[in-house]
Amino acid sequence: xxxxxxxxxxxxxxxxxxxxxxxxxxxxxxxxxxxxxxxxxxxxxxxxxxxxxxxxxxxxxxxxxxxxxxxxxxxxxxxxxxxxxxxxxxxxxxxxxxxxxxxxxxxxxxxxxxxxxxxxxxxxxxxxxxxxxxxxxxxxxxxxxxxxxxxxxxxxxxxxxxxxxxxxxxxxxxxxxxxxxxxxxxxxxxxxxxxxxxxxxxxxxxxxxxxxxxxxxxxxxxxxxxxxxxxxxxxxxxxxxxxxxxxxxxxxxxxxxxxxxxxxxxxxxx
Numbered sequence: 001x002x003x004x005x006x007x008x009x010x011x012x013x014x015x016x017x018x019x020x021x022x023x024x025x026x027x028x029x030x031x032x033x034x035x036x037x038x039x040x041x042x043x044x045x046x047x048x049x050x051x052x053x054x055x056x057x058x059x060x061x062x063x064x065x066x067x068x069x070x071x072x073x074x075x076x077x078x079x080x081x082x083x084x085x086x087x088x089x090x091x092x093x094x095x096x097x098x099x100x101x102x103x104x105x106x107x108x109x110x111x112x113x114x115x116x117x118x119x120x121x122x123x124x125x126x127x128x129x130x131x132x133x134x135x136x137x138x139x140x141x142x143x144x145x146x147x148x149x150x151x152x153x154x155x156x157x158x159x160x161x162x163x164x165x166x167x168x169x170x171x172x173x174x175x176x177x178x179x180x181x182x183x184x185x186x187x188x189x190x191x192x193x194x195x196x197x198x199x200x201x202x203x204x205x206x207x208x209x210x211x212x213x214x215x216x217x218x219x220x221x222x223x224x225x226x227x228x229x230x231x232x233x234x235x236x237x238x239x240x241x242x243x244x245x246x247x248x249x250x251x252x253x254x255x256x257x258x259x260x261x262x263x264x265x266x267x268x269x270x
Contacts, residue, residue, distance in 0.1 A: 002035075002119040003253065004112060005179055006141035011157045012128040014149045015184035018219055019245075020125035021048045022238070023145075025228035026246035028081035032120040032255075035074065037112070038087035039137050040127040046086040049077040050226035059088040063111040064136070065097050070115050079228050083119075095132040104132065105172050109140035120255075130164050138168045143179035148200055150186045150193040150212075155200070179249065184213040211245040213238070 007020040017040065024036040038045035039060060043053035062068040063085070075084045098104040112122060124137045138144060144165060148154050169176050181204055187193045201208050213219075219238035222229045229238045 002033075002116050002122050003143070004116065004122040004124065004141045005249075006124040006126055006137045006144045007147065008126040008134060008138065008144050008161065009147050009157075010128055010130045010134070010161055011153075014147045015182075015213060016128065016147050017044045017048065017125050018223075019145065019147050019182060019184065019213070019242075020123050021045055021223075022219070022229045022242040023245055023249075024082055024121070024123040025049075025079045025230045026239075026242040027121050027123075027249070028079050029230050029243070030246055030250065031081065032250075033081050033083075033118070035083045035085060035115070035119045035122045036077075037085045037122060037124040037137075039091070039108070039124050039133055040087055041089055041091040042127070043087040043089065043091075044223070045125040046084065046088075047226060048223040049079065049082070049084055049228060051075060051077070051084060051086060053086065053088055056086045056088045059086045059091065060108075060111070061088055061090045061094050064107045065094055067111075070111050071118075074115070079231055082228075091133065098132055105135050105139050108133075108136035109173075112140050130161070135164070135168060135172070138165065138176060139172045141173070141176060143177045145179045145182055147182045147184045147213075148196075149184050150190075150196040152192065152196075154196045155203075178207055179252075180209040181207050182209050182211070182213065182245065185215050186212045187215045209245060209248055211241060211248050213241045213245070216241070 007016050009016050024034045028034045036045060046053045058073045063070045070085055077084050126134045126137045183197055214237050216236055216238035218233045218236035219229055222232035225232055
């Protein structure tokens with residue numbers, strides 16, 4: 001049975017979709033069968049793996065609202081072992097349509113449970129909000145990754161997100177855990193980046209991933225080509241960072257054993 005991991009932060013611009021796409025791709029390259037679920041009406045995860053949202057006729061919206069079988073909607077991507085459950089702009093209206101539905105917070109869980117056994121990991125890219133769709137994702141997930149950018153307002157709103165997770169744990173999904181906080185957009189040259197890393201690790205300690213995602217031009221370029229960073233430039237800092245994150249998650253879940261010497265790969269500055 002696969003593990004469902006939501007990537008969530010109501011704050012925009014923290015590298016959430018970038019993380020969902022490239023973590024899913026890295027796990028695929030490491031020979032795990034992965035499903036990327038785009039639960040954001042902006043459909044950036046869909047376009048980020050090379051599928052034009054304008055050509056998507058049925059999406060996760062239909063799975064949630066109309067209870068269409070998700071296996072009939074899943075699309076293959078150009079990345080090895082990576083499938084996509086796409087999003088569409090129609091997802092904007094899903095929250096309104098779901099208000100009167102019984103168990104409205106658990107519609108995504110019901111949909112994903114139908115295909116959970118087909119994958120090793122299901123990665124959900126959540127929208128930058130704490131609305132009903134995000135609550136659905138947290139209700140469906142086994143754990144959540146919280147991207148935190150290495151910038152001045154890094155901890156702003158984080159308390160609100162953690163409070164939402166606690167509410168979901170107490171009322172909807174007692175098995176939900178925090179997979180980890182992921183530091184993103186790290187620039188080794190900036191004192192501020194180093195201060196944020198130190199502050200987050202001091203506050204959250206073991207909850208913070210050892211892997212840090214560095215600022216990398218290739219990470220920004222890849223979505224414009226409709227490619228994951230692995231397919232765009234496998235030797236880039238971004239690709240190596242996300243492969244290290246994937247290995248760390250596998251090790252954390254006792255799915256592989258790696259040596260410390262294998263975990264850190266030196267990359268020349270670009």
